[in-house]
Amino acid sequence: MKKIIKDFIKKSLEEDVGQGDLTSNACITKGTIGEAKLITKEACYISGINLAQHIYEFYDENLIFKSIVNEGQFVKKNDIIFTIQGNKHAILATERLILNCMQRMSGITTKTREFVKAVKNYNVKILDTRKTCPTIRFLDKEAVRLGGGHNHRFGLYDEMMIKDNHIDFSGGIENAIKNCQIFNKKINKEIPIIVEVRNFNELNKVLNIGGINRILLDNFSIQMTKDAVDRVNNLIPLESSGNINIKNVKKYAKCGVNFISIGSLTHSVKSIDLSMLST
Template sequence: MNRSIEDIIRKALEEDIQTGDLTTRATIPNDVSAEGKFLVKADGIIAGLEIAEKVFRIFDEKIAFNKNLIDGSFVKKGTIAAIVLGRAASLLTAERTALNFLQRMSGIATLTNAFQQRINHTKAKILDTRKTVPGLRELDKLAVKIGGGKNHRFGLFDMFLIKDNHIAVAGSITKAVQACIEYRNKKNSALLIEVETTNLEQVQEALNANADIIMLDNFQVDMMKEAVKLVNGKCKLEASGGITLETVKQIAETGVDYISSGALTHSVKALDISLEISILKSTR
């Protein structure tokens, strides 16, 4: 596990615990051992078991974490996803942080998988966006991948994405794309250039300017079909804006290459998972 994810986990634990878990300190002796079972309470895709394990291991390296599944597995309601063993106090203190990661990531993976399953008969791939919880982007995007989606750019640093305000300030799509090409060449970079468009005239201009990807922002399905014909495979096309589970199949069947949805991460419903803890023994 990379250092940045460990830092996220440590910050989450620190945020929750700070000077100590008062209730657990007051009620649970240090010599009591316990077992915790991660009970899945709804069908879905499990994601974040590795993260949950790391939460417990960072807090108490003596904790044992036994996974019954791997991330990306489909789970039915009633499944025990993992069992954690160790000091009862440690389990109780780290419980909520572990569940927060596991529930959110599983919710993202479940929704992503639902989108992707509806379009598997097409060439289109589901993409995430930058509409993530601040500080949790790496985990949000990891959950999208676990659910079967693909990651769009991670931030402002790994791809050019020319949006309406860039176009307004630069003067035109052509000028904005040309400026990005010149900047890319100067930096000896191979980063892709994408342009957001809202009509077919802009699609044509972006195509003429040699954009690598053209985003079709809030296009109606018929207009998407026209854009696919216009581009004719000369660059990639991404549909975006108001994508739902009800509309994604029809959009994918237009022939676009990618479909991006902020809903995967900005307002996702967490998968219902609980940690059922039972006492094993006292070492007194």
Template sequence: MQTPPYLTPEALTTFIRTALAEDVGDGDHSALAAIPAEAHNRAHLLVKGEGILAGVELAPLIFHAVDPSLRLDVRLTDGTPVKHGDIAFTVEGPARSILTAERLVLNCMQRMSGIATYTAHLTSLLAGTKTKLLDTRKTTPNFRLCEKWAVLIGGGVNHRFGLFDMIMLKDNHIDYAGGVGAAIAATHDYLRRTGRQLPIEVETRNLTEVQQALDAGGIDRIMLDNMKPAQLREAVALIAGRVPTEASGGITEQTLAEVGATGVDYISVGALTHSAPIIDLSLKAY
């Protein structure tokens, strides 16, 4: 998997630092009270569910942020199908440090593994089509980095990371701007004035708006929002490959394959990040 641009060392360090500050505060007083400072122990990451493992690459960064002397032996990599009883890795070193890092590692890996598992499942439903599965910005505040990373591990494709790396003209933008053509024209003017180069996606609600987007030109993707499969097929035929297409809105596990069969290039599904159940994991002393 190619490293996405948002997975910078700075972004990862900031995420881990703020997450530990939230959890640890002025100290892990349970470990400080009960465990001798000189105690050295080991633990392993036990899988207690079934799915796709994710967050293994993140775990050492968390452990080492807590204590650089902790040593990990990684046995299973990100993207590995796992079952109950599998051991993902072992960690050894100061016992207090293992306990302090434990919950953040588990929180991240359980959530990421659940997202990767659900992404892999939905991707399998699109087998035989050209359609790729996209995530959305419907993510947990301050946890988007991990959630989008998990989508990639599960075989999905990341949409824009935030408001800054793509222009997406959605229904409210279009209504406020005075229509599809006016919104696109204003966007082109903005990019010229600011010297920015950003891809432009336009959300459309019907075939009339699809045609307006095509007439305006200079766009990189057309979103077909809340359209039924018959209307999606009409829109794909109208666009005729001139611009990549994305179906979005109200698409469920039950309708995903039917939507993919319409010929759209992408399907975006918010449920990948906001509704995936976790995979149960546990860090056990041994």
């Protein structure tokens, strides 16, 4: 089990269980064995099954977990996702954490799949963003991946992405790019450089400077995006971002961009309704 997952589970259980589950301790005889199943209450693309297994293993390694479906699989209303057998106290203590995680992750996976399907006939990748829930970005991004999407940078530490405030604070887009290129040489690395442009003036400046890995077209209209694709002419990969939704994503894909990033995949999540039932 990866450290990030183990730490997350530990802190989450400390938050919820604390010194013990008072209701279960009062109502249920210690050490008694039971069984439960997780079911869907609406159709969705399910995710978080592996995390659920990790949670059970962390809390009580004697619990018997049996997955019925696979991660990212489409499931119908009332389908059984998995069964869990063992100590009743352990099953109840972990129930809410598992439901909270899987409901959110499945919501992200389902929404991502909708976007991926919408652009399936175009050579474009759907990306997530850093607009995730703090401390559980790794879960949000895993849910995107299970929906057929692709992960953008995980944080400020793995790519350089020059945005509007960087440009303004640097005294212009040329300075921002050159400073990043100098930084790469200084540390003797080739960290990818992505540049966000707000208009054609900035786009032309980026093309003249060169030496970057991707251009992000920020809040460009459909027509502006078409014109930008023609202007760049495959010299540098292009990403569309800003105010893109399920109604217009296909139009952006038709323009010929290489990537489309969708912040709402993770910042506006509709959780999927799941339920844990004793059997």
